[in-house]
Amino acid sequence: MLTKKPASLRHSAPKVCLAFLLLLAASPPARAQSNDAERERALKLYEASNYVEALPLLEKLAEKHPNDIVILSRLGFTLYASSTAIKDPSARKARLDRARAVLLKSEQNGDNSNLTRGALDALSLPDSTGTPFSNIREADKFIREGEEAFVRGDLDSALKSYTRALELDPKLYEAALYAGDMYFKKGYVETDARKKDDLMNKAGEWFAKAIAINADRETAHRYWGDAMMMGQNMREESRIKFVEAIVAEPYNRSAWVGLTQWGQNYGVRLAHPLVEVPKAADDADPVWSPYVSTRAQWRSKRFAESHPNEGVYRHSLDEEAAALRAVAQAASKEAWSGKQLTPTLANVIEMNKAGLLEAYILFAQVDEGIARDYDAYRKANRDKLRRYLLEYVTSDKE
Secondary structure, eight states, X not given: OOSOOOTTOOOOOOOOOGGGGGGGGOSOOOOOSTTOHHHHHHHHHHHTTBHHXXXXXXXXXXXXXXXXXXXXXXXXXXXXXXGGGOOSHHHXXXXXXXXXXXXXXXXXTTOOOHHHHHHHHHHTSOXXXXXXXXXXXXXXXXXXXXXXXXXXTOHHHHHHHHHHHHHHOTTOHHHHHHHHHHHHHHHHHOOSHHHHHHHHHHHHHHHHHHHHHOTTOHHHHHHHHHIIIIIHOOHHHHHHHHHHHHHHOTTSHHHHHHHHHHHHHHTOOOOOOOOOOOSSGGGSOGGGHHHHHHHHHIIIIIHXXXXXXXXXXXXXXXXXXXXXXXXXXXHHHHHHTTOOOOHHHHHHHHHHHHTOHHHHHHHHSOOHXXXXXXXXXXXXXHHHHHHHIIIIISOOXX
């Protein structure tokens, strides 16, 4: 995976509901094996989001084919999705435990799909079913009615409920997000090209409303990218939306799913520039001496001077950028003298000239300390974060 997640940094997710994971399931429809009509019906119900009717069929198929990862992943997600309609906490917990067990079994059998990983991530968080979506009671009521319609596969009723919820609470991110998602699902199965395009455009309008409410949540950006890529084959436009998702929440694994699928879809190898920082000063090229001395200065006094409100030293974005910038300056002098530079040094010099060293560090060399500086950097430098992902990570130039 491209992104480096700090070892102890855990994504603090907003309320996790079934629609939050929906587009992780947007893989090609699984086909029936050996003309198995029951399997075909179960998968069609699943693809239509009719989880209520799909559940008993998937349970039966899982008994017949206990190692079929297609059935196991769909069953696990369906158990998770249908849990939102269970009012009794103990019964809901039992359903969620069952979902987790099925998904883990699928994973143990070789399932590494985004759907399974995303659902397991969601299941690792506390059950938030009882947490209100909105402080406005009527808005919360309508969004829950939308969820209940959604798990029955009644997308039109769900759409009406989500729309009404947003009217009642114009700041309700999930209402706009889920309304757009209903248009996406309707468009995804539409066979008429003109109608499909119209539905995908409407999905985009609703995702834009969610982004206007909160641009620093990744989901609406990513969903919009999916609509553009899977529904309209808009290569460049979808790339930009997937990049925006990462800029919004780079340390959330789900944010990278869309861009990864984009690269696979269009045959683009995604990669950060090669930068190999020596692990030991004794083994390093002398050009790295400024890196070592700069970091030592930050540990001894510069961090305290630059962050007077923090009582304890931490590795910061400012420190790492200053250290790499010192290397870039030293390496540039060596290049002028005719010395052949390593790819690492050439890349450091290039990114420094482009003003993208900080963006590189935040995406590719992040640790727990540096991650704490991300929000402040994004607030003032969103365009540099976009540029780095567009010009380096997603560029298909050799």
